[in-house]
Amino acid sequence: MSPPTQAARARRIGRPHALAVNVRGTANLVASLIKYLSAATLVPAAVAVGYGETPVPFLAAGAVAVVVGTAVERATRGDFELRAREGFLVVSLTWLAAAALAALPYLFSGETQLDRPLDAYFEGMAGFTTTGATILTDVESLPHSLLLWRQLTQWLGGLGIIVLALAVLPRLRIGGRQLFESELPGPEIESLSTRIRDTARRLWMLYVGLTIVLIGLLLAYGASGLDPELDAFEAVAHALTTIPTGGFSPNARSLEEYAAVTQWTVIAFMILGGVNFALIYAAFVRRRPGRLARDDEFRLYIALLVLGSTILGLELWLGGVIEGGESAVRHAVFQAVSIMTTTGYSSTDFAVWPTLAVMTLIGLMFVGGSAGSTTGSVKVVRHVLLGKILRRELDQTVHPEIVIPVRLNRRVVDERTLRAVSSFILLYVGIFIVAAAILAIDASRTGLDLRVLDAVGVAAAMLGNVGPSFGIAGPLGSLEPFSDLSTALMIALMWLGRLEVIPIVVLLTRHYWRST
């Protein structure tokens, strides 16, 4: 056989593929997800009609999302298949797009506090990522419908947009597990069912169930006069941001005005929001409460909450900030729980607390709740595993040949997961340090009244999806005075924190995009 001609050879070899990632297919899927998500705007539209406010901003936002979504879907139509690699891009882009969808009603409403696109986008990202920090300086001037939209974005973002899509949409054109795992927090997710779709459905049913219980309780407190400050709107609004550990409140002073019983109830549900949902499901739906006591992460989670509350209480009591009695205990516990579960509610203005208490709260911002919960930050299970990794390192320093598997709940954790945990914590802390430095430098550049400790707090609160921090960024403050650069950085931090850093950082590597 004669050798192929040069032209034939070149044809067979072909041109190199520019990208190893299916961007077209990714765009198609993201557009489709946003199109469905836009249905959520109908809820505040209905509320607007109920309160005699204008539903136009929401309907317009929904229409824009549907039109843009459909257009992108059409433009990228084709027969394609998405694989694990595209999952990172899908998740990252979906959350960017979702924050844009959340921002549209703010822009269309003509609300002067949010008329700059960057500010509106910040508010949207703070919503979906359940961060609970705000640009708003006067929350209470907003119409009911817009306030409810803020709350609703946190509720939708709490368990995850993709998890919602998996549970609700008839068919997602990608292997669900990869997406599911890059979105739901924590290194290891225990499947509730062999099928990922069933798992997603059960998680959402549990989530909706818990929300309904809290709405019922808070409505009852308001109606029965147990808490005269709590009206029906506020009851629903707070229920929507408690389970997802969001932290948005329609009140300027967060939960400060409410009765003790309301605050204690919210404490309980914030704690619940920080528990692994798979564990809640096993303990309450499958009626195996013994699972709670046997779970390593849950035990440490509760122990850390108790420890954090106690330390905070002692500091405040010894510092003479709060007086003794039930209210002192309540304020210490409330703040410790709110910060550690990355909710961001406040029962008192903790920005004015002494430095030692502030340091304690910053420390708690790095704890987070359990894996598979709605909380942000590092998560207790990673601390558990890191502690075990370090202990093993020390042992191996003395005994180089020793073989020690790391165990969690008596099961051996594979080495890949352990490496992922170490890498995550390194990346997380690295990003936090760089961000804190940038915020502090940028603040001094623009003459913003932000102490270094405050900058550290803001960086930790943004990356951990907590929300309020200290100084001007405290629970009663606003992020409005920050420069555009700082605002953009904070948006990036919330996004990184919600998706747990790695799925986004992966996109910055050359080998993600190229085969060679």
Next chain:
Amino acid sequence: MKIFLIGAGQVGTTIVQALHDEHELIVIDLDPLRLEPLAHRYDVATIEGNGASKAVLAEAGVAMADLLIACTSRDEANIVAAMITKAIAPRTTTIVRTTNPEYLDVWHEGKLDVDFIVSSEIETAHAISRSIGVPAARQTDVFADGQVQLVEFDVVEGSSPAIVGVPLREASLPPDSKIASIIRGETMVLPRGGEVVRAGDRIVVIGSPAAAQAWSELIAPGSGTVTDVVIFGAGRAGIAVARLLLEQGIGVRMIEADRDRARLVAEALPRARVFHALGFDPDFLERERIGDAQVAIFAMRDDMKNLYAATLARVHGIGFTIALVHEPPAVEVFEHAGIDITINPRAVTAEEIVRFAHDPRTVQVSMLDDDRFEVLDITTRPGSEYVGKTFKEMPIRGALIGAIVRDGTAIFPRGDDVLRAGDRAIIFTESKRVPEVEQAL
């Protein structure tokens, strides 16, 4: 009894040696070279063929068998042979040898249709654990899930004066125990009240685990308890030993040369300290202070490696060494090299199978001192001449009831206690009296 034996390797041969006199044996093996020497030396029938084949078993006449012993080195072949036999002859008792403790677990759960399973690894582990748990013991056995122990001691000059040189009725013996027998030279002396134990005697004691420990302390004062054991080789036998020792609260270090194996063992045994290292590396032995261990167990597959590692460990200061040996001639080599105890897993397995073969009612039969004495574990029949009698009324006919198990609990009877029907009696007796004792109960 008509006994079918499948597999004529080391285990099979040992069983033939023990059973050929009293029973009719039919040995099946694939390899004629293994069958030939058996047929020459013993009066047994041999059949060349696959013991896991229904055709072979049926033609050999397994339907007429009282007992089938499947003891090839292949677990699955043994299990299949037993199951086919059960299908052909439901009344035949089947004994299966396995090297995988997992089959033992399945059998304990009642999910394997086999009458009795002997796991080489578990038996080996018990043999080692016994010799460590009671350091002065020469050989021990357990009955009733470990509630009753049988321990054999060599009385030495240093043994406590509380038991040596005084008449037994005046000696202060640990509670819940009895001397079953005193072996002096070639004779067995019955432990009557006036008898005196002397240095050089070998005594057999039946008692609770606590009593066995107390005896150990009396026989070898100050030997202390074992807390630090090193096991070389994390094969199945090594793991089985480690598990048993860990259950007794003994600290275990394991040394395994294969990385994956080491990881596997570390995952399976959370409380063991597992090292991925070669047991022959003096630097490693020095660094980890292996020489400080009280006992070293050599459980590698290769006899020569075991011998080398054991010798090296002795050089590094380990006082007590136990080695597994796989080839029978190796025993002498090891003993000559100064290894304290050698255990042949196949011999241990064969011994256990032979014990079971003695009497279908016997849960566990222990053979002592080359078959001269036996310990029987027999459930008392309602019609027995002993039922309703107190223990002091029973005539001694070269047999002694060391303990009874009533409703799952071990009782160490005193003279006034009464034997009831249904009690499991653990009896120490001379081999020649076994049929007589079995008849009486």
